[in-house]
Amino acid sequence: MNKKSWILTCAILFVYTISMAQVNIAHSIQAKLDSLFKQNTVPGILVGSSVKGKHQFYTVGLADKKLNLVFTPETQFEIGSISKTFTAFLLESVMQENGIADTSLITKYLPDSLAKNKEIASIQLLHLLNHTSGLPRLPENIGIPQDRLQPYANYDKEQLYYYLSKVEPKTFGRVTYSNLGAGLAGVVAENISSKSYEQLLSKYINKPFQLKHTGIQSAKKMPKATGYFGNEVASYWNMNVLVGAGGIKSDATDLLTYLDFMAFNQSLPIVKSVLQKTTEVNKQVAIAKAWHTIEKNGTTLLYWHNGGTYGFSTFAAFNPTTQNSIIVVINAFNKNDMADRLGIEIMTNLLNE
Template sequence: MSPRGAGSAGRERRAEGPAWADELLAGLRRSAPGASAVALAVRRGTERVVLADGHTAWRGGTPAGPDTRFEIGSLTKTFTALLLAETAARGDVAHDDPIARFLPPAAAPHLQAGRITLLHLATHTSGLPRLPPGFLRRGAPAWFSNPYADYSPADLRRALTRTRPRAAPGTRVRYSNFGVGLLGALLTRAAHGPTGPDTAADFEQLLGDRVLGPLGLTRTDCAADGPQATGYWHGRARPAWRIPALPAAGAVRSSARDLLAALDALIDPAGPPAVPETLRTALADVTTPRIALPRTGRRIGLIWNIRPRPGHDLYHHSGGTRGFTSFAGFSPQTGVALVALANTSPVLTGAFIQRAYLDLRALAGEACR
């Protein structure tokens, strides 16, 4: 279990900000009791604050800071969306390209109607299941540590040929790690040719070259062997998350400072002067609403969830691994953004993510008044 008696050293505030930001950090800390470290980054107009609380591990860790790396799980998908949009801006792919364009004929899934496009993968409307067929059985022995670690790109290709979509493409939103993981592999193939490599290392290189590097995100990558906080699940330390077959769905690590810089670029695509034009185009493209959800008013961009609010919209996404929980959100109209990271696994109540979302909503609402 978490060392409740770790003493003040385990809870020591490593950075102090304005009172309102300290209060936000304290609230996030209370919503993640199993975490030894919590980080917060906030943009409020021209004001930016990055804070961290605690240590990178319950025992033997170093003080957490703005550049401490956390596994961000499904927040990875927002970077994959940028890679899709950037590749499209180059003219190498189009959003409505069928996935069969990048696959050998025998590798495409069997469809009774329609065709799956890259846009379907990026909006969770492909009809593909959440996980590849057979994955649960393969991953069950390591379910509470890392079920993805021994699942290879070759396993993914074999599973794809056995896949039967659950709905016709474009007819239903169904969240799919399988779909976005496949999207990353297809973008890698688009860069190298249809018979080219599509390994995790190839995806990481492509993402770094076209998105992470140009945005100046020096603490963001997929490296499982790099320095990062220790993750915890019910108080037990977890091994570093490895996801070799589906890196585009959840392999990225990042810091509060880097993630806020990414949100800055999304709020103001014209701002960073060193960003290439193709990436500038991509930053605007990913925030364009693509899907409207019936009866809710909610929409989906390229990966990002969009909730309309009076006078503004909230873009948000969350992530989790066996040892980490993450949230990022922003409001383009108000210039507000918020990042929240904790080194403990998500809980069924979603307390940490819900707290972060409510904080984002409140800050954006205040900015609208």
């Protein structure tokens, strides 16, 4: 065999080895889904992976039990609190465009009347994004909803501002997970830019990332997964003024494309800032801006966030070194432990090279 033939043979064997490895990974992921589905009562599970930018999708069960529809890469679902990472990107984009530091005080971008509440005078924009504002998980004046499956639909900006005029943050400077803080981050981005959250999403993420089916409105012409609250069909949430905390709907293709952008563009100023670790929960978990991390021996293994609505439990993560990523969607309420474990297991055991 001459040198040229030897090189060609080695190249073919290398490609074959990679292909076989990918096939084995695919079989392993599907086997995990099938096993998990047999052991748990859930309508359906969707997993999407991105390995070196190549997307693969795995499903089991149904996206809609009544219509007998399976999940597809274009089936829309609620991403829940994964929306917070979008909100962080939007606010960071608006701040950089307007020359605003993340240490700026939030009262500068809220009605003047709120400055009278000295209890919120020290809260910075950064505190909204890393859950150290001291604001509670939810505003206490949110009240009993008219529709129990739409807990946020009637909570508007007027009620939010009234609450902020009275609130006394109890845990300022310490990590206390706050949907209110993340929702307020979206409001601040709107106030600075004079654009709606939906307009900001289109300008800074959907168009540049080329996301086709991501927004705050549910799909009309695209396939749509049904979420289940126990045995009840759960309508997609209208999160009103708190949309930045969890109001985005998307599909698997778009969500993986979003993760690809974050993973492949870590040197871009906005991405770099969003991913910069800002506070520590413990030795294993830190928080950047909305994004959580998994740490080991001083190395960031994953950036991740999960999400939960009354109809969906979701998980998204990417490895900053390999640039591989994962999403998990279960169309059922309160299944985050299952989604998180599955996503982390796939990322750490199968997609870590």
